[in-house]
Amino acid sequence: MKKTTFIVIGAALAIIGLIAFRLSSNKKKIDVQNQLPTTTVNTTIPVTVSRVEEGDVSQQLIKTGNLIPFKEANITATTAGRVTNVNFELGSQVSQGSVLVQIDNKLKELSLEATQLTINKLKKDVDRYNTLLAGNATTELQVNDVKYNYENAMNQAEQIKKQLQDANVKSPISGRIIKKDIEAGEYITVGAVLGTVLDVARLKVDVQVNESDVYQLRLGQPVRITSDVFPGQPLSGKISYIAPQGSAEHNYPVEITVNNTNGLKAGTFVNVDFSQKSNQKSLQIPRIALVESLKNPYVYVVNNNVAQQRVIKLGRELGDKIEVLSGLSAGETVVVTGQLNLSEGKPVQITK
Structure with a gap:
């Protein structure tokens, strides 16, 4: 019994040792395969190129x-009062200066009549006092007082006339009514917008x-x-x-x-x-030379068969070409195909 046990244990140990040997051998092979070469190969990238040229901008x-x-203007009230007439409708064609809205001005008309009567009376007083002054029958101070009252009444009449004019709201420009915000019978205040003329x-x-x-x-x-x-x-x-x-x-x-x-x-x-x-001349390159978008423009320039990254400033788009404002000079060579595989300093081979 003991002998059989020793045989089984020995066989198991032998199997384990064999597995360990195989694993160790496989690991060495994998490590050898994963080792990086001590030197890298700098692969030459085939590209096609185009010269930077100065051309006419014929766009x-x-x-x-x-x-x-x-022109567009609002119809605005310049005085307050009740509207008696509205002389326009939505879409009406109106002329500059035509009366569009009329406001009740009866009280102002009566006030103007009363002021006009006062003016007539004061005018006669001025004439009479001037005659008296010529005959030394009155003083110059009394004459001046009468003249002052007369001129004051004249000013009041002018103010009332202006108020009567403001009671007629006129069109500020010629055009068509595109907005109407007033109807007869409404009460409006100074500055109210009554409509719009276009x-x-x-x-x-x-x-x-x-x-x-x-x-x-x-x-x-x-x-x-x-x-x-x-x-x-x-x-x-x-x-x-x-x-x-x-x-x-x-x-x-x-x-x-x-x-x-x-x-x-x-x-x-x-x-x-x-x-x-436009008759201007400008540096131009093919649009396909751009590596990225117009927001981050750069190209690759070939110098002695080596790619050099160059940031540029762009101008107008000119069909399949684009204007270059800075970053390149006439006669330089830019990569137009193959640039997606390039990086700074990468060797290139120009193909046709």
């Missing part, structure tokens, strides 16, 4: 915007023009306006304002005045064609 200068009214006989377009192009524009320059609403029926316009100061992005507001012969409505989307091409 047509076209901007987009929305039509806005040339002038669309002429329209305006506000667009943003970048620094490179704005210096080519001038006040009064003719502009061609087109819309999808009336295709093939362009409108004529002209530049009426160029901002003297640009934004942080170097864009300048430009205003164009448009003669609305097609009956376009404010808010319509239009294209603004400045009818000119």
Whole structure:
């Protein structure tokens, strides 16, 4: 029995030893395979390139915007009172200076009549006292008092006349009524808005023009306006304002005045064609040379068959090319394909 036990134990030990030997041998093989080579191979990356060249900027200068009214004004009350007549409706065409709202002014008319009677009496008194003064029958002080009362009454009459004029609310501009906020019988206060007039006989377009192009524009320059609403029926316009100061992005507001012969409505989307091409020259590279987006622009320049990363500043997009404002010089070579595999200092092989 004991002999059998010793045999079993011995066999087990032998099996365990064999397993340990195999594991140790396999580990050595794995370690050898995982060892990194002491030297790395600097693989040459095949790329295609393009030269940085100075070219003409022949892009047509076209901007987009929305039509806005040339003029828009509120109809505002300049005196308080009860409204007796409203002479307009929503959509009415009105002329500048036409009476749109009339306010009850009966008391002011009666006050003007009473003041006018006082003026007539004081005028006679002034004449009479001047005659008495000529005959030394009165004093100069009494004459001056009568004149003062007469002139004061004249001033009161002018004030009442102005109040009577204010009782007729007139249109501030010519145009079409787009808002009505008053009806006859209502009581209004000074400054109350009674409606809104919109002038669309002429329209305006506000667009943003970048620094490179704005210096080519001038006040009064003719502009061609087109819309999808009336295709093939362009409108004529002209530049009426160029901002003297640009934004942080170097864009300048430009205003164009448009003669609305097609009956376009404010808010319509239009294209603004400045009818000119830029004659400037600029450094240009293919757009595909950019490694990342326009917000983080950089390219790879090839120098002695080595790739060098170069951060650049971009200008206008010119079709399949893009303007370079800084970071490159004419004659340099930029990578246009294969740049995704590149890094700083990587050797390259230029292919065709």
